[in-house]
Every structure is written in C-alpha cells, then in structure tokens.
Amino acid sequence: MEYKSFHEDIKKYQLTEEVDLERADSKEFAIYCTTYRNESLNFGKSWDKRCDEIGNFNNCFWINKDNRRIGGVRMEPNYIESLFLQPPFTDTYEMLKILKKLLAYWSDRNKDIYTVGVTASEVECYKRIGFFEKLSLRYMIRPTEEFYLNWEENFNISSVAKEKALEISRLFYEAYSDGIDDYAKQTVEEHLPQVEAFLNKELNSTLKNASVLVYDKNNNELIGVCFISLWDEWPEISNLVVKPSYRGTGLAENMIKRALSILKDEYPVLRLNVLVGNPAESLYNKLGFFTCGECSYLFMPVCYW
Incomplete structure (x- = not known):
C-alpha cells in the first residue's frame, strides 16, 4: 500500500484495500468519541462539556471499512489518541496495527510517537504494537x-x-x-x-x-x-x-x-489524581478516596516503528 504524506488539506487516506481514514468535522467527531469512549474516569466533565472540549480538537478522522463508518481516531505526525470503534467492530488491537503503519509513515523519525489518555482496557493493545508505558495516573474521589x-x-x-x-x-x-x-x-x-x-x-x-x-x-x-x-x-x-x-x-x-x-x-466532593505506584496512594485510601479510573501515557521509540 502506497501511503500519502500528512497534510491538512488531504481529506482521505487509504490504509488497506478495505479501510480508510476520512477527515472528520470535529464537532460531529466529538459526539461519537464522547459516546463510544469510556472517559468518565474521574467523575468529571459532563457529556456536553466533553463534547465541547473534543470539538476543539484538530486532525480528527473517521475510520471507514468498505465505505461504512466503524470508528474514529485523532492522529497526526508522532501522535495518536481518542481511538474508538463502533459495535459490532471492537478489535482495538487489529485496528491499531493498521493505523500504526500510516502513523509511522507520517512521523518524524527523530522523535518518538506518543499517546495520552489510554484507558486500562486499551493499554495492552498499545503495548502489543510497540508502545511503552511512560506513566499511569489513578483518579480518585471522595465526599467532602x-x-x-x-x-x-x-x-x-x-x-x-x-x-x-x-x-x-x-x-x-x-x-x-x-x-x-x-x-x-x-x-x-x-x-x-x-x-x-x-x-x-x-x-x-x-x-x-x-x-x-x-x-x-x-x-x-x-x-x-x-x-x-x-x-x-x-x-x-x-x-x-x-x-x-x-x-x-x-x-x-x-x-x-x-x-x-x-x-x-x-x-460535594474532592478529587485528585496520583501516579500509580506513588506511596501516597495508601494515604488516600486510608482517607476514603475511591478509585474511579485510570489512564496511561505511552510512547513508541523509533526502533519499534
């Protein structure tokens, strides 16, 4: 497959014979991303506010298979985030393998590729395609x-x-x-x-x-x-x-x-986030803070592209 270089004026990128990326309207993308990604990790933003935030993102793409929308992703050189798939399509690992090839083609080989906000259920999929965990944050909350x-x-x-x-x-x-x-x-x-x-x-x-x-x-x-x-x-x-x-x-x-x-x-509540493995976690547990989610920051060295 011959890939196209990244440019904001290019509307569509072919990934395989069946799968392509199509540049998305960020406001519409935000609705789908907020719906299909489990990002209420810290009892935080309301659905509407999360939509508004994602709606300001650039370089949002639909993932199409055989001309049918099956998900979306935010992607640019050396960066990927907010991948989601719409049921019945649920194989995150297989989709990441496909996306990795285009992402590597786009990216500056003098820099790592990185991703943020990866949920606990996604971490292993990213690791299987060559990402390494930089850090993980645990979100906690308790009533005042x-x-x-x-x-x-x-x-x-x-x-x-x-x-x-x-x-x-x-x-x-x-x-x-x-x-x-x-x-x-x-x-x-x-x-x-x-x-x-x-x-x-x-x-x-x-x-x-x-x-x-x-x-x-x-x-x-x-x-x-x-x-x-x-x-x-x-x-x-x-x-x-x-x-x-x-x-x-x-x-x-x-x-x-x-x-x-x-x-x-x-x-009504006080929240915090703590680096997983920080000894302070024991104090927060002692004080009644409840773990409501976890997300990771990962990177892929050039040698794993």
Missing part, C-alpha cells in the same frame, strides 16, 4: 466532610500568597526530586512558572481558604503545601507536597482533612 484537626503545636498554618511563589517552588523541587515522574527532573526555576500560574488563578474564597502553607514554628521553614483548584466545577488537589524530613508526621493527612472540611459547605 468536616473533620476535627489536631495540628502539632510547632506547626504554623498560613494562606497561600503570590509573594511566596519562590519559596513554594523550592519546596516543590525538594519534595518532588525523589519521585518517578517529570516533576522529579524539574529545577526550582522550572517549578516557578507552574506555581505562579496557580497563585494567579481567579479562585473563589472557599477554594483559596482550602489551599494552605504549613511552616515549622521553630525555624519558620515552609514544610508543607496543599493547592486546591477547580476543574470542571468541582475541586481537586492540584499539588500536595511535604518536605521529605517531615514525612510520616501526619502533615499531608491534616492538609487533606482541612481541605475536605473547608470545602464541605460549598462542594
């Missing part, structure tokens, strides 16, 4: 609830503030440096824009109050940070960090309980 908090006497609680950005970034650097995700590779300077972005968000007073900085009274050192933000109308823990030498003191547990208590009167 008022707790009695017992802070140690030498802890001092403070509100988050823009002028604390550099101090917070230094703690992020120290706390994340022993991790296994991309945060572990970041410098203080690389953490700083992300911290500033959070501090500059326009959040209501409840969300601002639910976020917290914790200091050691003895040396006035910042030892804990909990950022609570809003995603799709419900709060989530954006960041939860504790200075390594203070881990095991109950600091993280109290910061979460404090957030759950403050949020209770205005929001």
Whole structure:
C-alpha cells in the first residue's frame, strides 16, 4: 500500500484495500468519541462539556471499512489518541496495527510517537504494537466532610500568597526530586512558572481558604503545601507536597482533612489524581478516596516503528 504524506488539506487516506481514514468535522467527531469512549474516569466533565472540549480538537478522522463508518481516531505526525470503534467492530488491537503503519509513515523519525489518555482496557493493545508505558495516573474521589484537626503545636498554618511563589517552588523541587515522574527532573526555576500560574488563578474564597502553607514554628521553614483548584466545577488537589524530613508526621493527612472540611459547605466532593505506584496512594485510601479510573501515557521509540 502506497501511503500519502500528512497534510491538512488531504481529506482521505487509504490504509488497506478495505479501510480508510476520512477527515472528520470535529464537532460531529466529538459526539461519537464522547459516546463510544469510556472517559468518565474521574467523575468529571459532563457529556456536553466533553463534547465541547473534543470539538476543539484538530486532525480528527473517521475510520471507514468498505465505505461504512466503524470508528474514529485523532492522529497526526508522532501522535495518536481518542481511538474508538463502533459495535459490532471492537478489535482495538487489529485496528491499531493498521493505523500504526500510516502513523509511522507520517512521523518524524527523530522523535518518538506518543499517546495520552489510554484507558486500562486499551493499554495492552498499545503495548502489543510497540508502545511503552511512560506513566499511569489513578483518579480518585471522595465526599467532602468536616473533620476535627489536631495540628502539632510547632506547626504554623498560613494562606497561600503570590509573594511566596519562590519559596513554594523550592519546596516543590525538594519534595518532588525523589519521585518517578517529570516533576522529579524539574529545577526550582522550572517549578516557578507552574506555581505562579496557580497563585494567579481567579479562585473563589472557599477554594483559596482550602489551599494552605504549613511552616515549622521553630525555624519558620515552609514544610508543607496543599493547592486546591477547580476543574470542571468541582475541586481537586492540584499539588500536595511535604518536605521529605517531615514525612510520616501526619502533615499531608491534616492538609487533606482541612481541605475536605473547608470545602464541605460549598462542594460535594474532592478529587485528585496520583501516579500509580506513588506511596501516597495508601494515604488516600486510608482517607476514603475511591478509585474511579485510570489512564496511561505511552510512547513508541523509533526502533519499534
């Protein structure tokens, strides 16, 4: 099969004698993708909001077999996501094998091919065609609830503030440096824009109050940070960090309980996502967070094309 190079003006790509990709209207694609993909992983976006989000995507394609639509995918050089098939067509692995050939033809051989948002049921199919798992996130949720908090006497609680950005970034650097995700590779300077972005968000007073900085009274050192933000109308823990030498003191547990208590009167739930394998998972389970989904980020090295 002779493939066509990727270009946004090309409307159709032949994959096999029976199967082709046809460029789709993103709004219509969004309806099908939202219907056929199980992406309510974190009790998040409503169906309408998910449609609106996907409707802004570029390079959406229908998958046709013998001139009949059987699914869809979002695909461009070095990138694939949001593959779905319509019953009775359900063989994700066989379809990925077909798509891989065109994707490899399109892609820059100096870069890996990657995919995001792969559900647990799809991971093995991607691995079988040459993808490797970079990381997996577990989505968790629990109802808000008022707790009695017992802070140690030498802890001092403070509100988050823009002028604390550099101090917070230094703690992020120290706390994340022993991790296994991309945060572990970041410098203080690389953490700083992300911290500033959070501090500059326009959040209501409840969300601002639910976020917290914790200091050691003895040396006035910042030892804990909990950022609570809003995603799709419900709060989530954006960041939860504790200075390594203070881990095991109950600091993280109290910061979460404090957030759950403050949020209770205005929001029904609190959500978070955690890297699969992170020791913090045991704390979240202890506090009653329920695992509601999992998704993975994968990549395919050039040698596996």
